[in-house]
Amino acid sequence: MSSTATGVELAHGTRAVVLLEGESDRAALLALAVLRGRDLAAEGVAVLAMGGITNIGHFLDRFGPTGCGITVAGLCDAGEERHVRRHLARTGLGTPTSRTQVEGLGFFVCDTDLEDELIRALGVAAVERVVAAEGELGALRTLRHQPAQRERSAAAQLHRFLGSRGGRKIHYARLLVEALAPDRVPRPLDAVLERVRT
Numbered sequence: 001m002s003s004t005a006t007g008v009e010l011a012h013g014t015r016a017v018v019l020l021e022g023e024s025d026r027a028a029l030l031a032l033a034v035l036r037g038r039d040l041a042a043e044g045v046a047v048l049a050m051g052g053i054t055n056i057g058h059f060l061d062r063f064g065p066t067g068c069g070i071t072v073a074g075l076c077d078a079g080e081e082r083h084v085r086r087h088l089a090r091t092g093l094g095t096p097t098s099r100t101q102v103e104g105l106g107f108f109v110c111d112t113d114l115e116d117e118l119i120r121a122l123g124v125a126a127v128e129r130v131v132a133a134e135g136e137l138g139a140l141r142t143l144r145h146q147p148a149q150r151e152r153s154a155a156a157q158l159h160r161f162l163g164s165r166g167g168r169k170i171h172y173a174r175l176l177v178e179a180l181a182p183d184r185v186p187r188p189l190d191a192v193l194e195r196v197r198t
Contacts, residue, residue, distance in 0.1 A: 008046075008048060008059075008062070010046050011041070011044075011046070013044050014044050014045070014046050014070065015043075015044040015045070015070055015071060016044065016045045016046070016070055016071035016072070016073065016196040017045070017046045017047075017048055017059070017063050017070060017071070017072055017073075018045065018046070018047045018048065018072075018073050018074055018075075018192055018193075018195075018196055019048055019050055019056060019059050019060075019063075019072060019073070019074035019075075020047065020048065020049050020050065020074060020075055021049070021050060021052060021053045021075070021076065021077070021080075022049050022050075022051065022052070022169075023049045023170045024114070024115070024169035024170045024172075024173040025049065025075055025114050025173070026047055026048070026049040027170050027173040027174045028114060028118070028173040028174065028176070028177050028189060029047055029075075029189060029192065029193060030047060030174075031173070031174040031177040031178055032177050032185060032189055032190070032193055033047075033193060035177065035178065035180075035182070036193065038193070038197075040196075043196070043197075043198050044198075045196045053076055053077070053080045053083060053084070054083070056074070056076075056083070056084060056087050057087045057090065057091070059072075060072060060087050060088070060090075060091040060093065061091055064091040064092065064093055065091065065092040065093060066091055066092055071106070071195075071196060072093070072106060073106035073107065073108075073192050073195040073196055074106065074107045074108070074192065075107070075108055075109075075110060075114065075188055075189070075192055076107060076108075076109055076110070077109070077110050077112060077113040077114075078109055078110065078111045078112055078113075079112070081099065081102060081109050084102065084107055085097075085102060088102070088105055088107065093105050103191065106192070106195045107192075108187075108188035108189075108191045108192045108195075109188060110186070110188045110189075114173070114186070114188070114189065115159055115162050115163070115169065115173075116155075116159055117186035117188065117189065118173070118176040118177070118180075118186060119155050119158050119159060119176075120155070120186075121180060121184045121185065121186050122176060122179055122180060122184070124154045124155055124158060126179060127158050127176065127179075128140070128158070129179075130172065130175050130176060130179050131158075131161070131172075133175075134171075134172075134175070139161070140157075140158070140161050143157060143160065143161050143164060144157050177189075
């Protein structure tokens, strides 16, 4: 199964796709699947990074009711919810007017984004321990001393740190999920994984 519009080729037998904004979200979801003892590929679930939420329309066209007609689910940031609603309606999945309805269609909203959800779920001290274990506590301290960061909360500084270097968000997405207690997984991340359960 392939698509020129999305540049995606799905394995034979794929029954569902999870659409995620980028590779860090994908890394987090795959890490959670491992922690939950699930083999998504064996279950026929493809986890796709779309390269930005603005691409969701192409992916819904390809895999939704007017395309392959397989199950679609996904995550989005709070600021992108309206964009997702519009494309869910345009591609025939439904006409959600509330967050509850968006989630009823399989798309779960992170406040503010997944990194923020993970920082809140773990707590500042636990995230700092993960950063220290990676040998980057010095880099975090340097960032915190920058004039633009000094007045921000510790959580906001961590959020900025995760996005401050290419590849850092992807690297830490897996590590932060692995550091979570099973009952502390952010609800949107847990919910989207449960949505594609067989």
